Amino acid sequence: MQFTLNVRRYDPEAENPAPYWREYEVDVPENASVLDCLIHIREYVDGTLAVRCSCRSAICGSCMMRVNGQARLACATKAKDMQADGAAITVEPGGNMPVLKDLIVDMDVFWNKIRQVKPWLEPVQPVPEREYLVPNETILDLTVAMNCVMCGACVSDCTSLEVDKNFIGPAALAKAYRFVDDPRDDTRQERLEELSEYGGVYDCTHCFFCVEVCPKDVAPLDRIVEIRERAQNAGVTNNAGTRHAKAFEGIIRDSGILDEPMVLLKSIGMNPVEQLKNVPGGVRLLRAGKLPLASGPFHHKIPGHDNVKRLFERVEAVEEAQPAQGVKS
Amino acid sequence: MLEHDVLVVGAGLAGMQAALHAARQGVSVAILTKVHPVRSHSNAAQGGINAAMEDDDPWEDHAYDTVKGSDYLGDQDAIEVLCSEAPETIIDLEHMGLIFNRGSRGQIDLRAFGGQARKRTCYVADITGQVMLHVIYEQLMKAGTHVYEEWFVTSLVRQNDAVCGVVALDLRTGALELIRAKAVILCTGGAGRVYEPSSNALICTGDGYAQAYRVGAPLMDMEMVQYHPTTLPGNGALMTEGARGEGAYLINADGERFMERYAPNMMELASRDVVSRAEQTEINEGRDIDGCVLLDVRHLDRNTILQKLSQIRELGLEYEGVDIIEEPCPVRPGMHYMMGGIKTDIQGATFVKGLYSAGEAACVSVHGGNRLGANSLLDTLVFGKRAGESAVLYADGIPFADVPDSRLQEDREHIERILARNGDDGERAATLRLAMGQTMHEHVGVFRDQKGLEQAQATIASLKERYANVRVDDTGKVFNTDLLFALEVGLMLDVAEAIVSSALFRTESRGAHYRTDFADRNDDEWLKHTLVFHAETGPRLETLPVTITQWQPAQRTY
Numbered sequence: 058m059q060f061t062l063n064v065r066r067y068d069p070e071a072e073n074p075a076p077y078w079r080e081y082e083v084d085v086p087e088n089a090s091v092l093d094c095l096i097h098i099r100e101y102v103d104g105t106l107a108v109r110c111s112c113r114s115a116i117c118g119s120c121m122m123r124v125n126g127q128a129r130l131a132c133a134t135k136a137k138d139m140q141a142d143g144a145a146i147t148v149e150p151g152g153n154m155p156v157l158k159d160l161i162v163d164m165d166v167f168w169n170k171i172r173q174v175k176p177w178l179e180p181v182q183p184v185p186e187r188e189y190l191v192p193n194e195t196i197l198d199l200t201v202a203m204n205c206v207m208c209g210a211c212v213s214d215c216t217s218l219e220v221d222k223n224f225i226g227p228a229a230l231a232k233a234y235r236f237v238d239d240p241r242d243d244t245r246q247e248r249l250e251e252l253s254e255y256g257g258v259y260d261c262t263h264c265f266f267c268v269e270v271c272p273k274d275v276a277p278l279d280r281i282v283e284i285r286e287r288a289q290n291a292g293v294t295n296n297a298g299t300r301h302a303k304a305f306e307g308i309i310r311d312s313g314i315l316d317e318p319m320v321l322l323k324s325i326g327m328n329p330v331e332q333l334k335n336v337p338g339g340v341r342l343l344r345a346g347k348l349p350l351a352s353g354p355f356h357h358k359i360p361g362h363d364n365v366k367r368l369f370e371r372v373e374a375v376e377e378a379q380p381a382q383g384v385k386s
Numbered sequence: 387m388l389e390h391d392v393l394v395v396g397a398g399l400a401g402m403q404a405a406l407h408a409a410r411q412g413v414s415v416a417i418l419t420k421v422h423p424v425r426s427h428s429n430a431a432q433g434g435i436n437a438a439m440e441d442d443d444p445w446e447d448h449a450y451d452t453v454k455g456s457d458y459l460g461d462q463d464a465i466e467v468l469c470s471e472a473p474e475t476i477i478d479l480e481h482m483g484l485i486f487n488r489g490s491r492g493q494i495d496l497r498a499f500g501g502q503a504r505k506r507t508c509y510v511a512d513i514t515g516q517v518m519l520h521v522i523y524e525q526l527m528k529a530g531t532h533v534y535e536e537w538f539v540t541s542l543v544r545q546n547d548a549v550c551g552v553v554a555l556d557l558r559t560g561a562l563e564l565i566r567a568k569a570v571i572l573c574t575g576g577a578g579r580v581y582e583p584s585s586n587a588l589i590c591t592g593d594g595y596a597q598a599y600r601v602g603a604p605l606m607d608m609e610m611v612q613y614h615p616t617t618l619p620g621n622g623a624l625m626t627e628g629a630r631g632e633g634a635y636l637i638n639a640d641g642e643r644f645m646e647r648y649a650p651n652m653m654e655l656a657s658r659d660v661v662s663r664a665e666q667t668e669i670n671e672g673r674d675i676d677g678c679v680l681l682d683v684r685h686l687d688r689n690t691i692l693q694k695l696s697q698i699r700e701l702g703l704e705y706e707g708v709d710i711i712e713e714p715c716p717v718r719p720g721m722h723y724m725m726g727g728i729k730t731d732i733q734g735a736t737f738v739k740g741l742y743s744a745g746e747a748a749c750v751s752v753h754g755g756n757r758l759g760a761n762s763l764l765d766t767l768v769f770g771k772r773a774g775e776s777a778v779l780y781a782d783g784i785p786f787a788d789v790p791d792s793r794l795q796e797d798r799e800h801i802e803r804i805l806a807r808n809g810d811d812g813e814r815a816a817t818l819r820l821a822m823g824q825t826m827h828e829h830v831g832v833f834r835d836q837k838g839l840e841q842a843q844a845t846i847a848s849l850k851e852r853y854a855n856v857r858v859d860d861t862g863k864v865f866n867t868d869l870l871f872a873l874e875v876g877l878m879l880d881v882a883e884a885i886v887s888s889a890l891f892r893t894e895s896r897g898a899h900y901r902t903d904f905a906d907r908n909d910d911e912w913l914k915h916t917l918v919f920h921a922e923t924g925p926r927l928e929t930l931p932v933t934i935t936q937w938q939p940a941q942r943t944y
Contacts, residue, residue, distance in 0.1 A: 070862045088620060088705070096588075100816035104859030104868035109421075111587040114623040114701060116516055117425045133704060157558065158865045164422065177524040178483030188480040190492030197693065199485045200510065203517050207424050241483065 058087040060136045061145040062094055064106065067156050076156070079103075080145060091139060091146065092120050092131035095160070107159040115272055118206035121213065122160050123149040128210035128270045151213035167209045170226050174233040174252070179244045189241045202235040202280055204273040211267035211277050223256040227267035227277030230258060234280040237287055249288040258284045259298025300324045310369050313359035318352040390416045390532075391781045392774070393552065393567035395539050395594065398426035399515075399763065400745025401573030402522045403770030404734075404777070405531050408571075411778040418534040418554055418565070420589065420870070423523050427575055427587045428766065431515025432626035432697065434507035435479075435763040437472035439494060445469040446936075448506055452761060453937045455501040455657045456725075456754025457897035458913065459607065461933040464732050464750040468761070471768050476508055479767070484521045485510055487694075497694075498631040501657035501758045501944070512626045512697045515763060534565075538870055539593065540797045542570060543789055544601040548739035550787035553797045557870065560863025562801065564794045568781035569740050571773050572598055572728060573766075576746040577881045579874075581721035581831075582823025583622035585614055594747040596877035598728045599884060603736040604917040606749040606930065608881075609889035609899045610725035612757055613832050615661040616681050617720030620705045625681055625698045625717055627759040630654040632690055635682040636665065637714065638673040649944035656944035659756040659898045662719035666832040669718065678716035719832055723762065725753040725898065726888070729917060729930075734773025740780065744773040751915065754932075755897015804872050805861050812857025815868075815875040818849050822875075822882050830889055835903040839890045846882045853879055880920075887925040888916045909939050 060083050067076045081102060083094045092110055099106045108131075110120040115133040124134050125147055139146040154162040181189070211227035218224050225233075233252055236242045252258050258281050267277040289299060304323030308316050318339070325331045342348040351357060359365075394405045397419035409415040419426070438445040449469040453460055480486060480494065486508050489495040496505040510517040526533070536557040543551040543564070551566040574594030578586020599605055615636070616625040630636070636654050638644045648664035649656035656664075665679050673679075683691060691699060691711055702708045708715045727749035734742040745766040752765055825845045829838035853876055860868035894908035895901050915930040 068862065069864050088707075099867070100871075101814065104814075105862070107860075107865040107867050109425075111421060111425050111589045112427065112430055113588065113621055114430070115704070116429045116513075116697075117421075117427075117587060119421065119425045161865050172527060177528040180481055180483075184481055186477075188477055188486070188494050191485075191488055192492055193488040193495070196485050196488050196510075200513075200517075203485060203510070203520065204513065205520075206429075206516065207520070236483075239483065239485070 058089070058137065059084055060089070060094055060140055062091075062098070063145040063147045064095075064159070065147075065149040066106070066159050067150075069158055085136070087137060089136050090132050091124050091129075091134045091136050091148065094136050095131060095148070107161050109161055116206060118208035121151050121208040121210050123151060123213065128152070128213040130208055130210070130272045133272050151209055153212055153215060153218050154209065162209075164209060167207070167212050167228065170212075170229040171207070171232055173225055174229045175248075176229075176232050176236070178236060178239065178242055181241055181243045191240060195238070195240060199235055199239060202231050202275060205231055205275045206273055208272065210270045210272060214266045214270045216264045216266060217260055217262050221260060224260045225256050227261070227281070230261075230284065231275050231277040231280040234284055237284055246291060246293075249284070249291050249293045252284055253288045253293050253296045253298055255297070257298070258288070259296070259301065297324050297326070300326055309365065311358075312356055313362040313365040314357070316352050316356040318348060319356065387566065388563055389551075389566040389786055390414045391567070392569050392571065392777045393418060393565060394571045394573060394774075395419070395552065396426070396573035396575060396745070396747065397423035397533065398428040398573060398575055398745060399518060399522060399766035400747070400770035400773075401426075401571070402526050403767050404571050404573055404744055404774035406522070406525055406529060407771045407774035408778050409529055409531055411775065413778050413781060416532040416534060418537045418539065418552070420536060420538045420557070422535055423526065423533065424520055425589070426519060427590055428519045428763070429516045430585070430587065430624060431518075431763050432512040432624060433499060433628035433631065434497060434509030434514045434760045435476065435518070436499065436502070436506050436758065436760040437476045437508060437764065438469065438506060439473055439476065439496065439508065443504060443506065445472065447503065448472065450937055451502045452752065452758055454942055455756050455758040456752075457659070457756055457907065457942055458909070458937075458939040459610070459751065459754030459896055459915070459932060461751050462935040462937060463933045464752045466935060467732050468752045468764060468768050472764055475764065475767050479518065479521070482521055482525055484518060487511065497628060498655060499759045500627050500630065500655045500661070501652070507631065507760045509628065511693065512628050512695050518763060538873070539597060540801070540873065542597050542601045542741070543793055544738065545787050545789060548787070549601060549741040551789060553794055555801070557865055560866060562794060562798050564789060566786045566789060568784055568786060569742060569777035571734065571742040571744065571777050572747050573743065573745045573770065573773075574747045576724045577878065578721055579819065580822065580878050580882050580885065581611075581826045582820060583617070583827070584721040584823075585617045585622050585624040586722070591874040591878050592724075592881040593874065593877050594743065595728060595884070596880040598736060598738070598741060598743065599880060599918075599920045601738060601741070602920065603738045603741055604729050604919045604928070605726060605884050606729040606915050606917050607726035607751060607754070607888070608724070608885045608918055609892050609916060610753070610755050610897055611721060611830065611885065612658055612723040612725060612898050613662040613719040614722035615658055615665055615719055616717040617722070618701065618705050619676070619678050619716055619718055622720045623701050623705055624722070625701065625715065626695070627658075629681060629683055629695055629698060632683070632694060633686055635685070636661070637680045637682050638668045639675050640673055642673075644668050644673070644679070652944035657756055657758060659900075660944055662832055663900060665719050675716060678718045680714035681710070681717045682714040683710050684712070684714065721827065721831070723757055725749070725751070725755065725757050730769075730773070732772065733776035734769055735776060735780075742773045742777045744769040755899060801869065804856060804858060804869060807855065807857040808859060808861050809857065812855050813852050815856050815858075815872040818853055818856065819875050819878065822846065822849055822879065826882055826885070830886055832900065834889055834899070834901050836890065839886055843883075843886045843890065846879060846886055850879050850883070884918045884925055887927060888918050891916050891927045913939060
């Protein structure tokens with residue numbers, strides 16, 4: 058079957074290195090993957106095309122790239138599913154990582170973030186003579202996170218990372234979850250505290266792209282939300298993220314509509330230095346007309362506020378009946 | 387000058403285990419790998435890792451099953467090491483953080499696997515290898531071991547009688563460097579790409595076999611090539627033996643569980659060589675469905691499939707468009723594993739001083755003529771550790787060798803000659819590899835005979851001649867994967883030649899090596915290993931006795 062691929066190329070050794078597009082026609086079996094097409098190009102059409110690949114069965118994580126604008130494993134993406142009528146399949150390197158050549162990105166960015174979460178078990182002492190005894194349900198829960206093949210699709214398409222290089226990111230946080238929820242790990246509390254700091258679980262903006270693009274159903278966002286719950290249940294609340302969540306909840310309960318300046322103040326806490334740091338941002342928001350003036354004592358309740366209150370009561374009743382166990386997806 | 391007391395080549399399970407254990411002895415250790423460690427092919431081991439974990443399961447029983455599985459070609463001293471050290475290896479792994487599936491008391495659960503008299507396989511769903519690889523990599527990050535990531539060894543450096551370093555290409559920059567090492571450990575994995583199709587990844591090009599062979603280390607039992615009974619016809623991807631361990635059936639076009647006729651006791655869980663031969667017989671005799679038989683799990687509990695076989699369900703959906711919950715999936719025997727490899731002793735030492743090996747690259751031999759499923763992961767860890775520790779003992783106290791610059795120049799010129807042939811009239815490496823792979827599959831597969839093997843030998847010889855004219859499109863330095871592939875194909879042709887010569891040499895049938903012209907096992911003449919040495923005139927063959935400790939060869943039925 059014929060496919061047309063439009064591949065974003067980059068040759069760092071060119072005289073004036075700049076990305077460019079190159080179109081290829083390939084004739085491959087109907088059920089060929091996008092990776093099969095690229096391998097065909099590399100082997101028989103244009104050997105200069107650089108792409109990382111190995112297992113061809115979605116287990117090694119090498120061939121993450123953007124196909125039709127979205128991060129995917131090229132080996133697990135059928136070409137015929139990507140080729141809309143007459144249009145070429147666009148193939149680009151993954152995002153949020155520097156391109157080294159063609160479809161090859163610098164994964165050091167990715168691995169440095171993984172290392173940041175101390176991704177190894179700190180065993181509970183004393184280490185038993187035989188294996189630690191662990192319920193199988195716990196193992197099944199950890200297996201969801203261990204399914205990750207470190208392909209970087211979630212990092213490529215993470216919108217928080219795009220604007221905040223300090224964010225630890227979805228892959229590393231999902232990896233961290235695997236230790237937070239491992240009963241054999243002795244550093245759970247320290248992990249929860251570190252993960253709740255700046256750059257950690259509260260810096261995710263819930264865009265859900267990581268869930269959508271993950272080829273192994275790790276659902277990093279769900280893992281992030283679970284770490285937050287574990288942290289709050291473990292009393293790790295003295296951080297901007299928890300204060301933000303509590304302020305948000307309190308204001309909505311009291312008035313039904315967000316009082317943004319107050320959320321900001323409460324999130325920062327009673328720290329004048331931090332408060333001052335936010336003044337320039339506040340001024341910019343004001344200028345853009347994005348900061349409502351009706352704040353604090355001038356903030357109004359919305360009509361029908363009683364309904365909002367009743368919603369809170371119903372949620373609380375459900376939560377009481379089922380003590381928090383974390384969201385299972 | 388780059389130098390390390392111990393340099394490990396390859397970062398799969400064997401390589402990382404060797405490096406971790408060498409580093410614990412306090413010497414300077416580095417790993418060199420052509421892909422990031424977690425991209426290594428250990429990932430693909432789905433089903434599990436064997437160990438006699440239960441009190442009423444003596445390790446000797448595991449050893450006996452392994453000896454029998456090997457068709458009595460495995461060296462029994464090595465198999466005793468493998469099986470007696472298995473339980474502690476599993477416990478070490480669990481303490482490192484491996485998340486094995488658990489039984490009702492929270493203990494490590496066991497599943498059934500082929501060729502074994504009882505359940506003995508520890509597992510994590512059907513992603514055991516992946517989880518092991520990632521957990522060992524966690525330990526490597528913790529230890530802070532230096533990794534030459536995306537580097538490729540172009541040759542081993544041998545001075546006088548010892549290996550004392552490597553010449554290697556930094557794929558990111560194109561720089562060619564000499565790395566001196568007192569000891570080199572080859573953990574470069576298998577050579578699936580020598581065959582087409584194969585369940586193996588694109589990186590499994592047998593680099594270490596050819597490199598060791600070229601510096602004088604012999605390869606052992608290279609004719610012993612495992613065909614896995616359940617690979618997908620489309621891309622050769624593996625459907626774990628764990629499926630049959632959980633109770634899957636194999637059926638032919640008549641809907642018959644044909645294993646009744648070949649292995650009435652063990653049925654689908656007979657050893658892999660037996661099941662693959664049975665399938666190929668069914669296929670050859672016309673009871674096939676488009677060259678395949680069917681793997682049927684429809685009678686299994688839906689939750690079992692979703693929890694324990696979810697990855698292969700995805701593979702079926704992805705590559706064959708079959709949901710194994712609803713329909714049986716077409717499968718056929720596919721090239722999967724090299725029982726043979728670089729001959730080592732039980733400490734991982736090869737015949738050349740300073741050169742060690744472990745994992746699929748090595749042949750200790752614990753697998754003999756046929757490897758049992760879930761013994762390969764065990765092999766990587768048990769002998770990876772031993773190779774790491776014994777390389778340190780050797781390296782301790784000896785000086786780095788002086789290596790002349792001319793040694794680097796040789797490899798540089800070889801590369802420049804390939805890069806210079808970027809015109810249209812040379813040979814594409816891919817064309818040569820495909821011809822090699824198809825020939826190997828056709829003539830050196832499940833069934834072999836002299837005529838076919840001689841034909842394969844002639845084809846490989848002519849491909850080697852054509853390879854002298856191999857060309858590339860890419861003349862750049864950064865990530866020149868075109869050049870890398872051309873270099874790999876050159877190495878693979880040596881591996882293919884060694885396999886074919888060994889297969890011609892062994893005039894009997896044993897384990898995975900089935901000669902239709904010598905259909906019986908012949909213990910009088912062939913209860914011995916084949917050894918192949920590199921020589922200017924072509925492969926030179928010798929034999930080595932099999933080590934027998936407590937299990938005398940007997941007839942093998944399942």
